[in-house]
Amino acid sequence: xxxTIPHRQNTSVVHVFVEVISRxxxxxxxxxxxxxxxxxxxVVVDRERVxxxxxxxxxxxxxxxxxxxxTSGLRKAVVVFQQPNYLANFVQATFDALPAAxxxxxxxxxxxxxxxxxxxxxxxxxxxxxAANDAELVIVGQNGIFSTPAVSAVVRNRAxxxxxxxxxxxxxxxxxxxxxxxxxxxxxxxxxAPEKVTNVIYEKTLAIAHIHWCCLADVDLSVQGDTVVxxxxxxxxxxxxxxxxxxxxxxxxxxxxxxxxxxxxxRHDFKFAFDAMNGVGGPYAKxxxxxxxxxxxxxxxxxxxxxxxxxxxxxxxxxxxxxxxLRMGLTSTGEPLPENGESIPxxxxxxxxxxxxxxxxxxxxxxxxxDSVAVLAAQSQCIPYFAGGLKAVARSxxxxxxxxxxxxxxxxxxxxxxxxxxxxGNLMDSAALFGKASFVPLIxxxxxxxxxxxxxxxxxxxxxxxxxxxxLAEHNHDAGRPLVTVQQIVENHxxxxxxxxxxxxxxxxxSTTSADALMAxxxxxxxxxxxxxEGIACTIVDDFEYTDPVDGSVSSKQGLRFIYxxxxxxxxxxxGTGSQxxxxxxxxxxxASAAAVTQHLGSGSMPSAAQALSDLVQVALNVSQLxxxxxRERPTVIT
Numbered sequence: 001x002x003x004t005i006p007h008r009q010n011t012s013v014v015h016v017f018v019e020v021i022s023r024x025x026x027x028x029x030x031x032x033x034x035x036x037x038x039x040x041x042x043v044v045v046d047r048e049r050v051x052x053x054x055x056x057x058x059x060x061x062x063x064x065x066x067x068x069x070x071t072s073g074l075r076k077a078v079v080v081f082q083q084p085n086y087l088a089n090f091v092q093a094t095f096d097a098l099p100a101a102x103x104x105x106x107x108x109x110x111x112x113x114x115x116x117x118x119x120x121x122x123x124x125x126x127x128x129x130x131a132a133n134d135a136e137l138v139i140v141g142q143n144g145i146f147s148t149p150a151v152s153a154v155v156r157n158r159a160x161x162x163x164x165x166x167x168x169x170x171x172x173x174x175x176x177x178x179x180x181x182x183x184x185x186x187x188x189x190x191x192x193a194p195e196k197v198t199n200v201i202y203e204k205t206l207a208i209a210h211i212h213w214c215c216l217a218d219v220d221l222s223v224q225g226d227t228v229v230x231x232x233x234x235x236x237x238x239x240x241x242x243x244x245x246x247x248x249x250x251x252x253x254x255x256x257x258x259x260x261x262x263x264x265x266x267r268h269d270f271k272f273a274f275d276a277m278n279g280v281g282g283p284y285a286k287x288x289x290x291x292x293x294x295x296x297x298x299x300x301x302x303x304x305x306x307x308x309x310x311x312x313x314x315x316x317x318x319x320x321x322x323x324x325x326l327r328m329g330l331t332s333t334g335e336p337l338p339e340n341g342e343s344i345p346x347x348x349x350x351x352x353x354x355x356x357x358x359x360x361x362x363x364x365x366x367x368x369x370x371d372s373v374a375v376l377a378a379q380s381q382c383i384p385y386f387a388g389g390l391k392a393v394a395r396s397x398x399x400x401x402x403x404x405x406x407x408x409x410x411x412x413x414x415x416x417x418x419x420x421x422x423x424x425g426n427l428m429d430s431a432a433l434f435g436k437a438s439f440v441p442l443i444x445x446x447x448x449x450x451x452x453x454x455x456x457x458x459x460x461x462x463x464x465x466x467x468x469x470x471x472l473a474e475h476n477h478d479a480g481r482p483l484v485t486v487q488q489i490v491e492n493h494x495x496x497x498x499x500x501x502x503x504x505x506x507x508x509x510x511s512t513t514s515a516d517a518l519m520a521x522x523x524x525x526x527x528x529x530x531x532x533x534e535g536i537a538c539t540i541v542d543d544f545e546y547t548d549p550v551d552g553s554v555s556s557k558q559g560l561r562f563i564y565x566x567x568x569x570x571x572x573x574x575x576g577t578g579s580q581x582x583x584x585x586x587x588x589x590x591x592a593s594a595a596a597v598t599q600h601l602g603s604g605s606m607p608s609a610a611q612a613l614s615d616l617v618q619v620a621l622n623v624s625q626l627x628x629x630x631x632r633e634r635p636t637v638i639t
Contacts (some may be wrong), residue, residue, distance in 0.1 A: 056214055074090055079180045089211065093202075094185050103187065108138075110186075111245065111500050116181060128215075135237070137237075137238070145305060147284055148357070149456050150248035152190035174309050192425070214237070261473055262293050271346050278304065301324075317637065318639045347363075358450075360464070377410070389443065391438060395438075398504075405500075424457075427442060428446075448632070449639075499597045501591070504612070533616060540562070604631060
């Protein structure tokens with residue numbers, strides 16, 4: 001209707017009409033076509049831009065039955081998410097669940113992900129639904145890119161005071177048109193939504209009938225700045241595109257001594273290698289290691305995020321980080337390769353798809369994640385953030401007891417929690433949000449290559465690398481002395497605390513029926529049915545249950561534990577991070593005293609993890625009858 005279009009010089013009615021139609025088509029899906037005639041007034045702002053009052057509509061939908069969030073949100077194959085309304089249903093159900101869970105809908109929301117396939121489309125969908133659910137401001141990482149720990153940093157520290165976030169990631173799962181996608185919601189503390197929220201989200205997905213939608217043109221996320229529109233109810237709505245890295249790097253500079261780290265990286269006898277595995281960690285690695293600390297660019301590899309991770313499986317472990325593992329002089333089982341005269345970096349690290357996980361390597365030496373968090377806790381005084389000392393440490397139940405020994409030596413509480421970073425978040429916020437005892441500063445970790453502290457409410461791969469560099473810098477402050485290596489630091493730790501030999505077997509994409517049958521069999525076993533280990537009896541068989549000391553919530557059936565009198569154990573657990581089928585994880589742990597370790601190191605007879613755990617592996621596989629239930633003769637991955 002040309003009556004609604006004020007005439008301006010050099011602006012024809014036809015020009016405006018074509019612009020309006022093109023933008024309308026860009027803004028709508030097939031579900032919005034019946035609503036095209038509901039577009040409100042059109043105002044010509046200048047010769048290049050047209051501003052609309054954007055229609056707010058309700059779109060009919062039907063529930064999907066498979067949208068129960070796992071340990072880290074909802075993860076499915078891309079083709080599942082591409083079903084009409086699949087993503088939109090989950091997003092709308094999240095907005096619907098928040099008030100029902102006692103949480104206010106966010107007025108300011110953070111959005112971003114690891115750059116995997118389908119992320120760009122998902123960003124636009126979430127922006128449209130957020131606008132229709134009373135959000136006033138959506139803060140998006142440039143190009144839709146944010147690492148998971150960076151999202152937490154933005155939520156916790158931005159002046160706009162965001163109170164929620166959608167993170168688009170399937171973490172360490174592969175990406176691409178035939179691979180995986182994922183989404184999770186983080187709450188106002190910057191951490192993953194607790195179970196009381198995710199349970200309500202699932203309930204809402206089963207009852208959803210409508211999606212609240214804004215017929216808004218796709219927003220250009222490639223350029224930093226604000227896009228402001230007026231909605232049909234007269235309310236302004238802003239999409240703010242910001243640097244993906246700046247806030248996060250600023251936070252890290254308040255945690256670590258970057259000046260000291262620079263001195264380490266310029267030593268002629270110190271060579272550092274990092275592999276971002278074509279995940280979102282690449283831009284952060286460049287910003288921190290190259291731009292801030294002066295690392296040589298040719299040693300920081302695979303730093304360009306790719307929607308399919310360049311064909312890599314972006315899981316930083318000995319199996320999938322093949323290139324780095326080989327560069328560091330190691331086999332896929334963590335054993336040193338014979339020396340061949342090639343130069344090997346002194347310190348190597350990798351991060352996963354969304355940069356919340358890490359792997360730490362020395363020259364021809366693998367640092368298990370359980371040992372890594374224990375060493376960092378024992379050496380926490382090397383990091384300025386912990387100058388006043390730790391208040392507590394925490395680990396997931398499957399993680400080895402190495403951290404327990406450090407906690408005892410430091411005389412600080414040790415918390416053993418279920419797998420899932422949200423449980424650490426409660427401990428971190430015990431005083432601030434719940435008015436209880438303070439447990440921060442706190443260092444925590446999971447055997448699944450996740451390490452972090454209370455600087456954010458997510459595990460943090462780049463943080464872990466900087467923490468290890470800080471330990472190395474402290475032990476190598478005198479450039480005139482020989483380099484103290486990663487291996488020396490870990491072996492000295494074992495001499496003091498003993499060694500918790502540790503290994504994990506993953507059986508991926510097992511049929512859910514087979515996995516459930518296996519777990520039912522394991523639950524039927526009693527200690528008397530478990531063979532002794534070198535004369536030591538199994539004394540405990542239980543299904544781990546956790547009562548949160550902060551909010552009192554109870555998490556049951558978190559993993560079946562078979563514990564021997566000397567502390568050796570094996571644990572079976574179903575993972576919640578897969579996108580299809582089931583992943584069975586078998587965790588194995590055996591302790592060697594400090595005296596035994598010292599003797600072995602002195603004589604050069606230190607058993608490898610595989611050697612030390614071989615008897616325990618056979619007991620676990622035999623009593624579980626895993627091959628019978630699953631048809632699997634060997635694990636998919638050993639770490």
